[in-house]
Amino acid sequence: MAYRDLREFLDLLESENQLVRIKEEVMPEPDLSAIGRSAPDMENAPAVLVEKIKGYKTPVVLNVHGSWQNHALMLNMPKDTPVKDQFFELEKIWDRYPIKPVWVDKKDAPVKEVVIEDDINLFDVLPLFRINEFDAGFYLSKALIVSKDPNKPDSYEEQNAGTYRIQVKGKDKVGIQPLPFHDIAVHLKHAEEKNEPLPIAICLGNDPVLSFMASTPIEYAQSEYDFAGALKGEPIELTKSENGNLDIPSRSEIVLEGYIMPREREIEGPFGEFPGSYSGARLQPIVKITKITHRQNPIFENLYLGMPWTEIDYLMALNTSLPLYKQLKRDFPEVKAVNAMYTHGIGTIVSTKSRFGGYGKAVAMRLLSTPHGMPYTKIVIIVDEFVDPFNLEQVMWALTTRVRPDKDVFKVPYAPGMPLDPSSEPAGMHTKLIIDATTPVAPDFARDTELLAVPEKAEEWSKTLRDLVKKGGNK
Amino acid sequence: MKCPRCESKKISLLTKAPVDDAWEVYICETCTLSWRNTEGSNVTDPEKYDKRFKLNPAEFKELDQIPPIPELKK
Numbered sequence: 001m002a003y004r005d006l007r008e009f010l011d012l013l014e015s016e017n018q019l020v021r022i023k024e025e026v027m028p029e030p031d032l033s034a035i036g037r038s039a040p041d042m043e044n045a046p047a048v049l050v051e052k053i054k055g056y057k058t059p060v061v062l063n064v065h066g067s068w069q070n071h072a073l074m075l076n077m078p079k080d081t082p083v084k085d086q087f088f089e090l091e092k093i094w095d096r097y098p099i100k101p102v103w104v105d106k107k108d109a110p111v112k113e114v115v116i117e118d119d120i121n122l123f124d125v126l127p128l129f130r131i132n133e134f135d136a137g138f139y140l141s142k143a144l145i146v147s148k149d150p151n152k153p154d155s156y157e158e159q160n161a162g163t164y165r166i167q168v169k170g171k172d173k174v175g176i177q178p179l180p181f182h183d184i185a186v187h188l189k190h191a192e193e194k195n196e197p198l199p200i201a202i203c204l205g206n207d208p209v210l211s212f213m214a215s216t217p218i219e220y221a222q223s224e225y226d227f228a229g230a231l232k233g234e235p236i237e238l239t240k241s242e243n244g245n246l247d248i249p250s251r252s253e254i255v256l257e258g259y260i261m262p263r264e265r266e267i268e269g270p271f272g273e274f275p276g277s278y279s280g281a282r283l284q285p286i287v288k289i290t291k292i293t294h295r296q297n298p299i300f301e302n303l304y305l306g307m308p309w310t311e312i313d314y315l316m317a318l319n320t321s322l323p324l325y326k327q328l329k330r331d332f333p334e335v336k337a338v339n340a341m342y343t344h345g346i347g348t349i350v351s352t353k354s355r356f357g358g359y360g361k362a363v364a365m366r367l368l369s370t371p372h373g374m375p376y377t378k379i380v381i382i383v384d385e386f387v388d389p390f391n392l393e394q395v396m397w398a399l400t401t402r403v404r405p406d407k408d409v410f411k412v413p414y415a416p417g418m419p420l421d422p423s424s425e426p427a428g429m430h431t432k433l434i435i436d437a438t439t440p441v442a443p444d445f446a447r448d449t450e451l452l453a454v455p456e457k458a459e460e461w462s463k464t465l466r467d468l469v470k471k472g473g474n475k
Numbered sequence: 476m477k478c479p480r481c482e483s484k485k486i487s488l489l490t491k492a493p494v495d496d497a498w499e500v501y502i503c504e505t506c507t508l509s510w511r512n513t514e515g516s517n518v519t520d521p522e523k524y525d526k527r528f529k530l531n532p533a534e535f536k537e538l539d540q541i542p543p544i545p546e547l548k549k
Contacts, residue, residue, distance in 0.1 A: 028498075029514050054513075055492030123490045123500065130511075133518065134528045136480075137502070137509035169507050171490060180542045193548040265540050267507055270528065281506075281530060283540045 001232045002076060005110075005251035006205045006301060009074070010049065010061065016079055018046045018070050025052040028129040032060065036131070036304020039063035040311055044079075045070070049299075056127035060300045064208055066311035071318075074208045075231070080466065083318075083390040087337060090231075090318050091325070097222075099229030101236045101247070109239035109250035111203075116292040121171040125254060125292055126204070126300050128168055132272030136281065139271060140166035141312075142303040144203040144214040145176070146246045147187045150196060159247060160184055161224040163214045166202060167268050172289040174202075175268040176260065183220055188260055188285065197259035199244025200287065205253025205301040210236065216319035217372055242291050253298045258289040274316070275343055276307040277422050308343060317341030320372065324348070327370045332363050339389035345376040346421055349389040352382060357444030360436035361410075368412065368432055375416045378423075378430045383437050386451075398437035404446075408436040478503035479510065479524040481532050505532050 003009040013019035026032065032050065039048050045067035051059045065071060069079040072086055075093075106112050122128065128138035143166055148159045160183040167175040178185040184200075191198035206214075209231050213224040225247070229235045239250035241257055248255055265283035273279045305312040318341065325338040334353040342348070352363050360382035367373040367380055383389060383398040403409065417430030424430055440446040468474050476486045483505035492498045502509040516523045 027513065029511060029518075055494050055497030057493055121490055121493075124493045130514065130518070134525065136507060138500075167507070168509070169502065175507070178542055185542045188542065189545050193545050195547060263544050265544065267530075267535055267538065278528075281538060283535070283538050 001234055002073075003207070004237070005207050005249075006061075006064070006253060007299060009064070009208050010047065010299070012073060013047050013064075013070060016069075016073060018044070018067070018073065018079060020046045020048055022048060022050045023052070025054055026050055027054050028056070028127065032062070032127075032129040032302075033131050033304055036062045036302075037306055037310065039304075040066040040309055040314075042067075053127045053129075056123075058125060058127050058298055058300050060127050060129075060302060061205075062302065062304060063311050064301060065211065065303075065315045067314065071314055074212065076233075080470070084337065084388050087318050087321060087325075087339075087390065090322055093231050093233065094227075094322060096230035096233065098226030099233070099235055101225045101229060101238045103247075104237050104239045104250040106239055106242075109237075110295045111239065111248070111250055111252045111255050112293050113296045114294050114298075115242070116294075117290075120289055120292060122168055122174075122256070122289065122292075123171070125294060125298065126168075129302075131302075131304055132278070132306065134278060135271050136167055136267075136269050138168045140168070140174070140202065140204065140302065141305060142204070142211060142301055144206050144210055144249070144252075145184065146201040146203065146241070146248055147184050147198060148244070148246060149187050150191045150194065150198065153245065156247065157221045157223050159223070160187065161203075161210070161214050163211070165271055166287075167271070169266075169286070172258075174256075174258075174287045174289065175266060176200075176285050176287050177268065178285065186220070191260070192262045195262050197262055197288075199241070199246060199257075199259045201241045201244070201246045201248045202256040202258075202287075202289075203248055203252040204255070205299050206249055207232075207236065207251065210249055212315060212319060215316050217323060242293065252295075254292065254294040254300065256289050257291040257293070258287050260285045260287050272305060273420055274305055274308070274312050275346070275420050275422065279420060313341065313343075316344050320345045324367065324370055324373060328363065328366055331366060332359075334359070334385065335363060336385045337389050338367075340372075340377070343421070344418075345372060346418060347379045347381075348373065348377045349381045349383060349395055351385050351387050351389045352438065353385040354438050354441045357441055359441070360408075360438040361434065364434040364436065365412075368415065368434075375428075375430075376418045378417065378421065378432055380432065380434045381437060382435070384439055387437075395437075399435065402437045402439055403435060410434055476501070477521045478506060478508055479519055479521045480508040480528065481506040481530045482521050483532060506530050506535075 072081040268284040270278040412432040417424040419427035485504040
C-alpha cells in the first residue's frame with residue numbers, strides 16, 4: 001500500500017496535487033468551517049492542511065475524503081478512476097476479509113511518543129472549532145472510537161471501532177452520542193447494568209481506510225480492523241491503550257483515553273447532521289478523559305458536514321452501497337450495481353436485468369426489507385442493467401424514456417423510516433416511493449424500441465482522449 | 476455574563492488560548508453551550524441568538540435520554 005497512516009496519505013495526496021496548504025494564520029471561526037464547506041464544492045476537490053490557527057499550536061486537516069479523486073487514491077487506484085470502477089474494486093478487495101492486524105509494542109507505537117496524564121486540557125492539543133453556527137459547542141466529527149463489551153473483555157471480534165459525534169464540554173470532559181442501534185450502545189448497556197465505567201479510546205487523525213471502515217455498517221461480530229486490513233491488502237498496526245486493554249491504531253495522530261461515566265446523562269446538541277439539518281438537544285452520556293497520547297507534531301483531522309455534498313457524503317457512499325449490493329445479489333443475481341450514496345441511502349438507485357415482467361419492482365421491495373434499506377431508503381429507482389446507476393445523466397434518461405407513471409410508480413405507505421430525515425413523519429416512519437425505470441419484458445410489454453449502439457472503437461478512443469487530457473492536451 | 480442560549484448566569488471560563496492569550500472560551504454550566512469570545516454576536520450575544528435555538532432549562536428533564544439508562548442487574 002502506498003501509505004501506512006494519515007500523514008503518509010497526506011504526502012500521497014500532495015504528490016498527486018490533491019492537497020493544498022494554507023500557510024497564513026486563520027481564525028478558528030468562521031474560517032475553518034468555511035474552508036470545510038468550500039473545499040468539497042470544488043472540481044477535483046483537494047484536502048486542505050491549515051498550518052496556523054490563531055491561539056493554537058496544532059495544524060488541522062480538512063476534506064481528506066472529500067472528492068472521488070481522494071477516494072480513489074485511498075483505494076490505491078489512479079485518481080481519475082470513475083466511481084463505478086471504484087465500486088467494483090471495493091467489491092473485489094472486500095472479499096479479502098479478514099486480514100488480521102499486527103500488534104506493535106507500546107514503546108514502538110508512534111501514537112505514544114507523547115503521553116499527557118496531568119493537567120489535561122483538550123484545547124492544548126486539539127485546535128477545536130465550531131462546525132455549524134448553532135452547534136452546542138466544538139465537536140469532534142471524525143473520531144474513531146474503540147470500546148469492548150465489558151461482559152466479554154477478551155473478545156477481539158466484538159470490540160467496536162465506530163464514529164460517533166463528540167461534543168467538547170470541558171478541559172477533560174466530552175459528551176458522546178451512542179444511538180441505541182449502534183454497537184457501542186450494547187457495550188454501554190452492559191457496563192451500566194453493573195454500574196461500571198466503560199473505558200473508551202477516541203482516536204483522531206487515522207489511516208483514511210480506518211475512518212472509512214468506522215463509518216461502514218458491518219455486522220456486530222465483524223472487526224473494522226480486519227476489514228481495513230482487507231481493503232489495504234496488508235495488516236493494520238495496532239497497539240494497546242494505556243488503560244482498559246483496548247486495541248487502538250498505533251499510527252493515529254492523537255488518542256484521547258477515558259471512560260463513559262455510568263448511569264449519567266447530560267444535555268447534548270443540537271448538532272448539524274448529515275441530512276443537512278440540525279438534530280435536537282437530548283440527554284446523552286458523558287466521557288471523562290484521563291490521558292492523551294499523541295505523535296510528535298500531531299495533525300488534527302476533523303470533518304465539516306453541511307448541506308450535501310460535503311466530505312461526509314464521500315465517507316458513507318460506496319460503503320453504504322456495497323453491503324446492500326451484496327444482500328440483493330444473493331437472491332437476485334441479475335442485479336448489476338447499487339448506488340446508495342444519496343443521504344446515506346435515503347435515495348437509492350439499483351441497476352438490474354429483468355428476468356420477467358415486474359422484476360424491477362420485486363428488486364425494490366427486497367431492497368426495502370434489507371437491514372439498512374428498511375429504515376433508511378425512502379426513494380428507490382430501478383434502472384436497466386446497461387444503465388450506470390452512478391451516472392445521474394443516464395439515470396435521468398431511464399426516468400424520462402422508460403417510466404410509465406400509471407404502471408411503474410407506487411408507494412408503500414407508513415413503513416419504517418429514518419428519524420434524522422426531517423420528512424420522516426412521525427420521526428421513524430416513511431412512506432416509500434418506488435420508481436421502476438426498467439424496460440418492460442414479457443409478460444409485460446411496451447412499444448418496440450431499438451437502442452442506439454455505441455460506435456465501434458469508442459472504448460479505445462475514450463482511453464486515448466483521457467490520456468491526452470492528462471498530458472495537457474498534446475499541444 | 477449570561478448564556479447566549481439559555482440565559483443562565485452560571486458561566487465559567489473553560490480555557491484561555493494555549494498561545495498568546497488570543498481568545499477565551501466560555502461554557503454554560505446549565506445547558507453546556509460553549510463559545511469563543513472572538514465569535515460573532517449571532518453566537519455570543521443572548522439578545523441576538525436565534526430564537527429558534529434558544530433553550531428553556533425548565534424543559535431539560537423532559538428531553539429524551541439517548542440511550543435509555545438500563546435497569547441495574549444484581
